[in-house]
Amino acid sequence: MMQGILAQSQANLHSQVVGTWKLISQKGIFIDGVAFTTDLSKNTQYKILTPTHWMYINYNQDSLRGGGDVGTYQLKGNKYVEALTDGYKTDFTLKVERGKLHQDGAIITPDGKKAMFHEIYESS
Template sequence: MKNLFLGIYLGFLSLGCTSQAQEASPIVGTWQLVSGTTIKDKDTTLTDYTKGQEMIKIITPTHFSFLRHDLNHGKDSTATYSAGGGRVKIEGNQYKEYLDYFNVREWEGGEFEFDFQVKNDTLIIQGIEKVEKLGVNHINIEKYIKVK
């Protein structure tokens, strides 16, 4: 019986150590999207997310979520709203999103791997977004600023 309790204790202890190691990752936090670049074949598109809209991404050691909306409260042709989230796996400078929820339902179930770097209050993630059923296959580079 003592061995059973010792095993359970050690199991919880190891889970706590893993969680603490992930929490130490500099990617954990709340980030505001500043710009995004998509590269498909020879076409490059740059989007400035500071004009007319806002987006934040919240990253924890186990999950992520994002929220984006226009700044005109949906009252003109710039109306936009998107939200999604799911599980994450963070290892070193690798960040993997498992998109469990998204208001564009065809993206749900997607798995997206990114490399990331954090310098001071800036986060840059880069990876391939591929959703075969939608014909999506491009490089995505996003730049964020830490929300204080």
């Protein structure tokens, strides 16, 4: 019975994260140990999740520059791992609460160094 509840919970989280999300809060610690908080008054970022793939796009109003990335992901329970195109990967936990997607964890370089992130997105 417990295994059935876990499978239902996992499927429920997966169905909740699929969609388009706008970043409303981002802070963390870079690989070099420097803490940061992103000023989202000048930066706009969206994350799009399909049942198998993710992508993000961002745009800075001051520099008029944008960027992004794309790849596949795996979601097991609340553990979310992205395969990034440059050999990096993520080790995040996800939760959806009150219509917001919370993403916490690390981006890991190919040589094992980590940058820590706490991000909050709202459904867009």
